[in-house]
Amino acid sequence: MKETTLTVKHKVGLHARPAAKFVKAAKQFDSDIQISNITRGGDRVSAKSLVSLVKIAVACGHQVHITADGSDEDQAIDALTEFIVNTMEEQP
Amino acid sequence: MTRMQGIAASNGIAIGPAFLYRVELPEIPVSSDADPTEELERFEQSVDAVRTHLESIEERKRGQMHADNFEILDVQKELLSDEEYGDKIRTLIRHQGRNAEAAVQEVTKAVVTEFSMLEDEYFRQRAADVADLGNRLIRNLMDIADVDLGDLTEPVVLLAHDLSPSDTIGFELDKVAAMCTEAGSSTSHTAIVARSIGIPAVVGIGTMDVREGATIILDGNEGVAIADPDDATLAEYRERKTRDEKRREELLAKAASPAITADDVHIHCVANVGSVDSARTAAEYGADGIGLLRSEFLYLERPRLPDEEEQYTAFSQIADCLPDTTVVVRTLDVGGDKSVPSIKMPKEENPFLGHRAIRLTLEEPDLFEPQIRALLRTAADRDVRIMLPFVSTLSELRTARERIATIHTSMTAHGTAVCDSPKIGIMIEIPSAAVMADAFAREADFFSIGTNDLCQYTMAADRTNSKVAELANFLDPAVLFLIKRSIDAAENAGIPVAMCGEMAGSVIATPLLLGMGLREFSMSPSQLPEIKDAVRGLSVNDCRPLVDECLQCATASDVREILRSFLDSRLSRR
Numbered sequence: 001m002k003e004t005t006l007t008v009k010h011k012v013g014l015h016a017r018p019a020a021k022f023v024k025a026a027k028q029f030d031s032d033i034q035i036s037n038i039t040r041g042g043d044r045v046s047a048k049s050l051v052s053l054v055k056i057a058v059a060c061g062h063q064v065h066i067t068a069d070g071s072d073e074d075q076a077i078d079a080l081t082e083f084i085v086n087t088m089e090e091q092p
Numbered sequence: 093m094t095r096m097q098g099i100a101a102s103n104g105i106a107i108g109p110a111f112l113y114r115v116e117l118p119e120i121p122v123s124s125d126a127d128p129t130e131e132l133e134r135f136e137q138s139v140d141a142v143r144t145h146l147e148s149i150e151e152r153k154r155g156q157m158h159a160d161n162f163e164i165l166d167v168q169k170e171l172l173s174d175e176e177y178g179d180k181i182r183t184l185i186r187h188q189g190r191n192a193e194a195a196v197q198e199v200t201k202a203v204v205t206e207f208s209m210l211e212d213e214y215f216r217q218r219a220a221d222v223a224d225l226g227n228r229l230i231r232n233l234m235d236i237a238d239v240d241l242g243d244l245t246e247p248v249v250l251l252a253h254d255l256s257p258s259d260t261i262g263f264e265l266d267k268v269a270a271m272c273t274e275a276g277s278s279t280s281h282t283a284i285v286a287r288s289i290g291i292p293a294v295v296g297i298g299t300m301d302v303r304e305g306a307t308i309i310l311d312g313n314e315g316v317a318i319a320d321p322d323d324a325t326l327a328e329y330r331e332r333k334t335r336d337e338k339r340r341e342e343l344l345a346k347a348a349s350p351a352i353t354a355d356d357v358h359i360h361c362v363a364n365v366g367s368v369d370s371a372r373t374a375a376e377y378g379a380d381g382i383g384l385l386r387s388e389f390l391y392l393e394r395p396r397l398p399d400e401e402e403q404y405t406a407f408s409q410i411a412d413c414l415p416d417t418t419v420v421v422r423t424l425d426v427g428g429d430k431s432v433p434s435i436k437m438p439k440e441e442n443p444f445l446g447h448r449a450i451r452l453t454l455e456e457p458d459l460f461e462p463q464i465r466a467l468l469r470t471a472a473d474r475d476v477r478i479m480l481p482f483v484s485t486l487s488e489l490r491t492a493r494e495r496i497a498t499i500h501t502s503m504t505a506h507g508t509a510v511c512d513s514p515k516i517g518i519m520i521e522i523p524s525a526a527v528m529a530d531a532f533a534r535e536a537d538f539f540s541i542g543t544n545d546l547c548q549y550t551m552a553a554d555r556t557n558s559k560v561a562e563l564a565n566f567l568d569p570a571v572l573f574l575i576k577r578s579i580d581a582a583e584n585a586g587i588p589v590a591m592c593g594e595m596a597g598s599v600i601a602t603p604l605l606l607g608m609g610l611r612e613f614s615m616s617p618s619q620l621p622e623i624k625d626a627v628r629g630l631s632v633n634d635c636r637p638l639v640d641e642c643l644q645c646a647t648a649s650d651v652r653e654i655l656r657s658f659l660d661s662r663l664s665r666r
Binding site: 011012013015016017019020021023024046048049050051052054055057059 | 164166167169170171174175176177203206207210211212214215218221222395396397433434
């Protein structure tokens, strides 16, 4: 299993459109991918569900913990890190 | 034929088919022994249909809307295949024998409930997206026409429970002939939108039982809606509509010329606007300038705050719709019944008395500074003035003035083109400001009396609550007393005073306000022709005695009676 902890700097957090894109990115991998909002505390949920992602309400400045477990876990963590650190910053 | 009486919110008469906007769905049958294969197939068909429909909206609106507005469509498309939404519905059908519509309803309800409990306003709002999606699916499954305003071929009479700014922003307004809501008052959002685009509206009509497509007569002059009219009624209203349109055309033809009273006093009739479109309408309707530009439109339905550049572009575009006139821009006024997604506002016990408008923006440089910078730049070569909303104490005005001066100094130092000295005025909409008007008049560059809030706060009556909205009456002597006090204070200090509330666009109040000394009236564009026409038929000298007469009245209905008979005797003579 691979894991990482990141801070979301995007102004509105993992909300609506960015969240929908994040879910799309996660769904490209076979691994089981989970995410939790460290700042708010609480549930670890599937990163492949938009409903779950909205429920953990990741706002700007929040820290998230992401785990991936499966054949493509390395690629999954890299891609999602890239999404949160770079892609989200560029795209509104 | 059903006749319903509501509140007249925007003038004019329209006749057209009913379009039910997001109304309650009919009772949904629930089964626990449905055939899973059959139901799954029905569900997948509805998913495909809804997906195609969402894509067609996206296609049509591309290029017309700000990119942020697509957000809801993206979210809804993703939800259709979400493991916690679409897949959960499939499971219910497969394993619990649920019929497709019942399964959709059950899962939608559960997700909506969960989202509604989120603490963060911004995430909480997603509940509406899920509810809307569930609605679309169920409508499709039950064969209830799910027409989008853009698909309509003829203009409709739009019926809804109530409409919020986020509802109306998505409308294709040329397909809406009139609007009618169950809730609301003459100052609610529906009324303001209808007046700004010049279509009839009736609000606060109570529960409506009207079927989709039924013929509706909507009389915005009298506040009446008639469903399924008989032939005689229909003929009568067709005639009234023709007469009404003719009168409006005549007024409109004269609208461009100035409003000068019979005794030669020039009255400035300016417009309340909230978008580039409404500024264009204002120009068509003969506005002498803009008395209230509501800057909130820049913040609606988008996750991020507008930056300085975007605001500068919007303000310039609007000001350029009415070249060589004065444009008064109100700084961001959110809170109370107005919330925007990019600004986090904790739930308050009493939002109308809470942390809103200037109280909020003075504490948030991210909100205040880009807006002021954009305004100072727009004012470099135009007469653009800054109006502060919701000022209740002098210290707020002083703080705002200092902040603006600091921003102005730094911009000048950096060589940015800005105006020489910013003109800063206040809205008089809180009773404390009206009571202290003399002190405010010494430090503000102008006043604008916002009667909608002034009435609601003076009378302690929520204007969005149709049960008490009646109390918030601008003809109440208590309100008149505060208005007179504000006008007198401005006059004594030698600063301009305008009025930008509902009262300024109501003919019934025109003679009294002229008598009190008001010379600038700011209103919805569609009200301009009529007010200008009334002004031309009155003389200020003649109106002066009305002031004492009305202020001595004990009730709003006494005041109304005096003004009614005055107007009848003056305006009917022409």
